[in-house]
Amino acid sequence: MSESAHQAKKRFGQNFLHDPQVIARIIRAIHPQGGETVVEIGPGLGALTVPLLEKLGQLHVVEIDRDVIPRLLAICGNAPGLMITQADALGVDYRQFAVAGHKLRLVGNLPYNISTPLLFHLLAQSEAVTDMHFMLQKEVVERMSASAGEEAYGRLSVALAARCEVAHLFNVGPGAFSPAPKVDSAIVRLKPRAPDFAIDDLTLFDRVVAQAFSQRRKTLSNALKGLCSVEQIRAADIDPGLRAERLQARDFARLANRLGAAG
Structure with missing residues (x-):
């Protein structure tokens, strides 16, 4: 069944992948192996679902659009190994799919309009996740x-550096989709891991990063007013005259840890 059999819905950010060369390249990047528990987010019309099922034998998918599910089942030949959860990806606890002793692998062509909140929703469950391979807007992957x-x-670069390894694998042009999006896309691989520096309070760390980048043309001494003093910035061995874009994640962590310790 072709993509034309289902009208893409703008509210769900649907752009259906159809380029066989791109699909094959994505599958090679994921390198699925039998016995793995894989969850595909937003399977749409099965461009990745079909080859993933062929490699794995069984696959969990999370799809918000109930109208696309009968078409997806038909495209996959009603394969008994296809397990569909009809839900908003932002509201799903993905840990439910994990089999005891085995972590999940997550894949998907994510709706660009919810990509950032969805990434953080998934990373909040990272203890159950081995890796993630996602199609996202190229500009977002560059920021990541x-x-x-x-x-x-x-802000996104720093927040992710504290939570996972990020690899920008390759770009995908608009012609690989139907309808074609107005932007270029990219495939990204994320591997959750603890950073090689201490973060005493992740919420405080995120707050410091968010405020530092909220007015990114300002120096840290100005951007962080009300949150910390110039003296506290200096005490963390950071030049208060720098802008946020010059600091690495470990620098923000050092400052946040000092603020936390000061109460």
Whole structure:
């Protein structure tokens, strides 16, 4: 069944992948192995679902659009190994899919309009996740994987650096989708892990990062007013005259830990 049999819904951010070369490249990047527990988010019309099922024999999928589910079942030949959860991806506890002693692998062509909150929803459950392979807007992937000092570096870059390894694998042009999006896309791999520096209070760390980048053209001494003093910034061995884009995640952690210890 072709993509034209189902009208893409703008409210769900649907853009159906159809390019066989891109699909094959994504599957090679995921490298699914029999016995793994894989959850696909937003399977749509099965571009990744079909080859994943062929490799794995069974697959969990989370799909918000109830109208697409009968078409997905038909495309997959009503395979008994396809287990469908009809739900909003943002409201799902993915730990329910994990088999005792085995972590999950998550994949999906994520709706770009919810990609960032969904990433943090998933990373909050990272104890149950081995890795994630997602199709996202290229600009978002560039922000996710940027290093300090780069133009794309910002709050998202730092927040993810504290939670996982991020690898920008390859880009995908609009022509690989139907309907074609107005932006380029990219495949990203995330591997949850603890950072190699201490974060005493992740909520406080996120707050410091968010405020530092809220007015990114300002120096830290100005951007962090009301949260910490110039003296506290200096005490964390950070120059208060720098802008947030010059600091690495470990620098923000050092400052947040000092603020937390000061009460």
